[in-house]
Amino acid sequence: MAVAPTYSHPVRRSTIPTMRTLIWIEEPRFQGWGCSECVWAFSPSGAPTGNSLEEMKEEYERLRDKEFAVHVCAGHARAKEAKV
Numbered sequence: 001m002a003v004a005p006t007y008s009h010p011v012r013r014s015t016i017p018t019m020r021t022l023i024w025i026e027e028p029r030f031q032g033w034g035c036s037e038c039v040w041a042f043s044p045s046g047a048p049t050g051n052s053l054e055e056m057k058e059e060y061e062r063l064r065d066k067e068f069a070v071h072v073c074a075g076h077a078r079a080k081e082a083k084v
Contacts, residue, residue, distance in 0.1 A: 022068050033064055038073040 020037040034041040042064045048056035 020073060022065070033068070035068065035071065035073065035076065038071075038076040039078055040068075040071045040073070040076040042067055 020035050022033055023036045025032060025034040025041065030041060032042055044060065044063065048060040048063075050056035050059050
């Protein structure tokens, strides 16, 4: 059961929409990077390229960040929860 946080001062809700962020996801069938606001998950098309481990890491991160920046959350909407 989730417990609602309590605050000693009034909390104002922002009128600015929440900005999506890149998050690490660990699930039984997936472990990797995804979007905080939809079900988009980074799936590299192959092994990273580069002449060193550092170059491969930088290429992986560049591709991940590029794909995250251009994805459209509406195209990866979360499934609506079933009403019981």
